[in-house]
Amino acid sequence: MTTLTRPLLVTLVDDYDVVLTGLAHMFDDYRDRILVSEIDANAVLHDAIDIVLYDSFAQPESDHEEIAELVANPQARHVVVYTWNFQPELVQAALDEGVHGYLSKTLPAKELVEALEAVAAGEVVVIEPKRRAASAAGLDWPGRREGITDRESEILALITQGKSNAEVATLTYLSPNTVKSYIRSVYRKIGAESRTQAVLWGVGHGFTPDHHRIDHWLGGP
Structure with a gap:
């Protein structure tokens, strides 16, 4: 087991800037233990x-190409998946690809930091939610200020990318009826009466991926 005497350098990967910003701010009180940078999943890592x-x-969790590329990169010492989707087949597939952690988005910042430190020390850490709870305080996602929940936001993002209800159900491991229920709820909150209106609203409110990345951010080297 490895014990570091310096803060961990943690890189955040996601295609949505608002998601990255919210996640990064979770570490604001732990900058003596965590230094944050961020990259595009397809970018080249220039630092260890x-x-x-x-x-x-809003990533297709049945497609693990990005995770596999990160695991294969010799400059990424450890790779951790951060999600609320804990279907056993997803967890096992990620572990089989070589990830070192699979962590729930319900973890408070303190527990998330401790889990990352355990991974850096050489442990393989899997922490799933005890129940379907709210996301950890401090996280952000598109549409949150309009009253859209994290799960509704993910579904609207997939719809904005052109996914059908059946594809959304497959990618989120939800039943078709549950997906329809989420979509109806989103429509009410944004005042949409059709899928076209929902997509247009999504495009105008941050629900399309942004591949632009800032390599070093919030105190990272």
Whole structure:
């Protein structure tokens, strides 16, 4: 087991800037233990990173190409998946690909930091939610200020990307009826009466991926 005497350098990976910003701010009170940078999942790592934290928001979780690329990168010492989706097959597939952690978005900042430190010390850490709880305080996602929940936001993001209800159900491991229920709820909150209106609203409110990344941010080297 390795014990570091310096803060961990943690890189955040997600295609949505608002998601990255919210996640980064969770570490604001722990800058003596965590230094944050961020990259595009397809970018080249120029520094040795202690942990790459892969946020799965609106990502096709059945397609693990990005995770596999991160695990294969010799400059990423450890890769951790950060998600609320804990279907056993997803967890096992990620572990089989070589990830070093699979962590729930319900973890408070203190417990998230402790889990990342355990990963950096050489442990494989899997922490799933005890129940379907709210996301950890401090996280952000598109539409939150309009009253859209984290799960509704993910579904609207997938719809904005052109996914059908059946594809959304497959990617989120939800039943078709549950997906329809979420969509109806989103429509009410944004005042949409059709899928086209919902997509247009999504495009105008941050629900399309942004691949632009700032390599070093919030105190990272």
